[in-house]
Amino acid sequence: MEFMKDPVEPEPSLSFSSSSENFDRDRHVRFLQMMYQLLPSVYQSEEINRLTLAYFIISGLDILGALDRVDKDAVVGWVLSLQVHPGNKADLNNGQFYGFHGSRTSQFPPDHNGVLIHNNSHLASTYSALAILKIVGYKMCNIDSESILKSMRNLQQPDGSFMPIHTGAEMDLRFIYCAAAICSMLENWIGMDKEKAKEYILRCQSYDGGFGLTPGSESHGGATYCAVASLRLMGFIEDDILSIGAPSSIIDVPLLLDWIMQRQGKDGGIQGRPNKASDTCYAFWIGAVLRILGGYNFLDKKALCVFLLTCQYEYGGFSKFPGQFPDLYHSYYGFTAFSLLEERGLHPLCVELGITDLAAT
Numbered sequence: 001m002e003f004m005k006d007p008v009e010p011e012p013s014l015s016f017s018s019s020s021e022n023f024d025r026d027r028h029v030r031f032l033q034m035m036y037q038l039l040p041s042v043y044q045s046e047e048i049n050r051l052t053l054a055y056f057i058i059s060g061l062d063i064l065g066a067l068d069r070v071d072k073d074a075v076v077g078w079v080l081s082l083q084v085h086p087g088n089k090a091d092l093n094n095g096q097f098y099g100f101h102g103s104r105t106s107q108f109p110p111d112h113n114g115v116l117i118h119n120n121s122h123l124a125s126t127y128s129a130l131a132i133l134k135i136v137g138y139k140m141c142n143i144d145s146e147s148i149l150k151s152m153r154n155l156q157q158p159d160g161s162f163m164p165i166h167t168g169a170e171m172d173l174r175f176i177y178c179a180a181a182i183c184s185m186l187e188n189w190i191g192m193d194k195e196k197a198k199e200y201i202l203r204c205q206s207y208d209g210g211f212g213l214t215p216g217s218e219s220h221g222g223a224t225y226c227a228v229a230s231l232r233l234m235g236f237i238e239d240d241i242l243s244i245g246a247p248s249s250i251i252d253v254p255l256l257l258d259w260i261m262q263r264q265g266k267d268g269g270i271q272g273r274p275n276k277a278s279d280t281c282y283a284f285w286i287g288a289v290l291r292i293l294g295g296y297n298f299l300d301k302k303a304l305c306v307f308l309l310t311c312q313y314e315y316g317g318f319s320k321f322p323g324q325f326p327d328l329y330h331s332y333y334g335f336t337a338f339s340l341l342e343e344r345g346l347h348p349l350c351v352e353l354g355i356t357d358l359a360a361t
């Protein structure tokens, strides 16, 4: 299969000047290697999301065909150390979620009385943990998936949405997506009521065709990705729906396509919603929806590529807007965007899981 081949190594760069005309794979690999070894101090405030930052770095290296830069055994040991295990099987019904902590510091934080709270496992951290484990080739059958999945049902609400953490927080499409991706990666759907989740997602499609994070809220590129990717993972919509008869779909595909196609701006970049500037990350969120629907070729790919290269930093990474400093989040979605654009040397994506095809299989 095509995705099993090794990526083509590009010719080494002969110049150290900034290259705004081409995707500079080698510099992006070096950028991620630096982040892998030591995160800059600006990420201190993101410490609680360390697993998610690690996902951006490790999945990024995988997309760039540079996973050999990662110490896989060390990564597996660290990720597994963040899993929370129930004391016994009866605990799985106590309302708590037994997933993964976001970081070491969130493992044993004291509450306001100084009492240690031992379980802060979060759906987003659990998604990131499982994605990393899949990327580095860990055998998923070795994971205590029963604890994760049975306790995850404690987080699903009567309306089908999910809380991300058992102590309560906002409930919206992001966490339905995390739950669906977790079930998909563990190949076991006992962790959620798919029908209820589907009903919630369908209620989030707005009058203009896009999806909001909650029913009745404004359509948004990230929410639309969560909706469409979740429906695809749960098997409620087919791949390439545009070529097999959109009218029979459970979502209003023509209206969705209408909203999606208005997101690419005159500068070639893609915005998350009307009246917003083009932003690197939506090249993935919107591009991935089009890929799932089978309409990626409707984008002006050349113009998108030109925009993204204005966000490429001269020492590697991508910024949110042209000419700014890069950050890990936008760098990662810059790499995924170039994978969707079939940049030479990059691995293709399983867009609905947010990892490479190679890792997903």
Ligand SMILES: [Zn+2]
Pocket (backbone or CB within 6 Å): 279, 280, 281, 282, 320, 330
């Ligand atoms: Zn962004």
